[in-house]
Amino acid sequence: MTDLTRRPERTALEAAGLGVKHRRGWALRDCSFRLPVGRVCALVGPNGAGKSTLLSLAAGLRRPTAGTLTVLGGRPGEKRVRPRIAYLSQHKPLYPRFTIADTLRMGRELNPERWDQSAAERLVHAGRLAPDARVGDLSAGQRTRVALALAFGKTPELLLLDEPMSDLDPLVRHELTAALMTEAAERATTVVMASHVLAELDCVCDYLLLVADGRIRLAGEVEELLAAHTLLIGRHEQPGPPREFARHTVVESRTTGRQLTALLRPDGPVAGAWQTAEPSLEELLLAHLRAPDAPPLLTPSAEPRTARAAA
Ligand SMILES: Nc1ncnc2c1ncn2[C@@H]1O[C@H](COP(=O)(O)OP(=O)(O)OP(=O)(O)O)[C@@H](O)[C@H]1O
Incomplete structure (x- = not known):
């Protein structure tokens, strides 16, 4: 109602x-x-x-x-x-x-x-x-x-x-x-x-x-911005990001030795054996600052109303 x-x-x-x-x-x-x-x-x-x-x-x-x-x-x-x-x-x-x-x-x-x-x-x-x-x-x-x-x-x-x-x-x-x-x-x-x-x-x-x-x-x-992102840590030995990430938005992915740490904007569950956590604000900001080409994200309250009215 x-x-x-x-x-x-x-x-x-x-x-x-x-x-x-x-x-x-x-x-x-x-x-x-x-x-x-x-x-x-x-x-x-x-x-x-x-x-x-x-x-x-x-x-x-x-x-x-x-x-x-x-x-x-x-x-x-x-x-x-x-x-x-x-x-x-x-x-x-x-x-x-x-x-x-x-x-x-x-x-x-x-x-x-x-x-x-x-x-x-x-x-x-x-x-x-x-x-x-x-x-x-x-x-x-x-x-x-x-x-x-x-x-x-x-x-x-x-x-x-x-x-x-x-x-x-x-x-x-x-x-x-x-x-x-x-x-x-x-x-x-x-x-x-x-x-x-x-x-x-x-x-x-x-x-x-x-x-x-x-x-x-x-x-x-x-x-809301934190909840839209997931931090993943796990073992990954192949070059490049894991195939399981293909359907998600990858903000940042880094490999140290055999360990991969990634910040994703997941579109549904992420396949694979990953440890997952919600990022802290600092982790979210640092990942986005290091990856300036990641697609932008505005929550619904941050969408301009004039643009919505004109649409
Ligand atoms: N009066 C000005 N004339 C010419 N360029 C300017 C002027 N003021 C700012 N800029 C340029 O505009 C851009 C944005 O500057 P701004 O000061 O808004 O950045 P900022 O995010 O506040 O940076 P900081 O964190 O260093 O304070 C910079 O490239 C700066 O060189």
């Missing part, structure tokens, strides 16, 4: 045929995906894959060369969208002459309707930073904390973070990740977080966008 009380999931980001061309080539090409609201999404890919380009498009800082990107139902950067987004770029620009208190005051004045002073201060206090300390005198990690405080204080519906934790020590990284998760859960904030630290994404993100060479390779719920 159809549940009529169930509202369709709203969309935080939707790309259709999205492309960005720089002087030397395409940074993003023919990207189509959807990110539903309320997800914590890892944005993963090798250096130069197009992650920062995608985030800066979503923040309204640059325009696509081709296709469209919709953010919270509007155009990136437009007046009704901009106040609902916080974007922390890799460079975390802050005014070095401002004190921390000045910086938070600026946040309050620029976002009078949404500002949450206590959310911003909680983060500053947890780092034992003095409000009268000058931003220019802080370490890189301390500046990251202040930049995150500014982003949290804005109480965004969509938080775009470009490698936010890269210059933090492990303890602070842990603490700030926990704070981020608490704030996101309390307000049902959608978070998109570009990161290279694969092991740390596992417990944090429930959605994944994998970009490689400017194209979307994987998109969707982490659980």
Whole structure:
């Protein structure tokens, strides 16, 4: 029976045929995906894959060369969208002459309707930073904390973070990740977080966008993407992949001595005497990063609705 009380999931980001061309080539090409609201999404890919380009498009800082990107139902950067987004770029620009208190005051004045002073201060206090300390005198990690405080204080519906934790020590990284998760859960904030630290994404993100060479390779719920793959280990002495794999999608297959390890997207049961397991998120990502030509996979919630409507 159809549940009529169930509202369709709203969309935080939707790309259709999205492309960005720089002087030397395409940074993003023919990207189509959807990110539903309320997800914590890892944005993963090798250096130069197009992650920062995608985030800066979503923040309204640059325009696509081709296709469209919709953010919270509007155009990136437009007046009704901009106040609902916080974007922390890799460079975390802050005014070095401002004190921390000045910086938070600026946040309050620029976002009078949404500002949450206590959310911003909680983060500053947890780092034992003095409000009268000058931003220019802080370490890189301390500046990251202040930049995150500014982003949290804005109480965004969509938080775009470009490698936010890269210059933090492990303890602070842990603490700030926990704070981020608490704030996101309390307000049902959608978070998109570009990161290279694969092991740390596992417990944090429930959605994944994998970009490689400017194209979307994987998109969707982490659980569904993991469940669609199987890791196989077993004895294999012939050259090339085993014949039993022919009807399945082989993402990656490696042989060390007589042992074969493969990541498959199986189409039914896999014949043969293999040890099988569901991959960890890190195993899934590493295999796809090593095999950029593997066919892309989008789960149903990550399929753009505009494309479906047009079909
Ligand atoms: N302003 C620019 N002018 C010319 N090319 C650019 C510009 N910005 C990015 N690019 C190119 O676009 C591609 C994607 O860059 P982008 O910074 O989006 O990648 P990334 O995935 O964020 O990489 P990283 O993990 O190293 O931060 C790269 O080839 C880069 O050289």
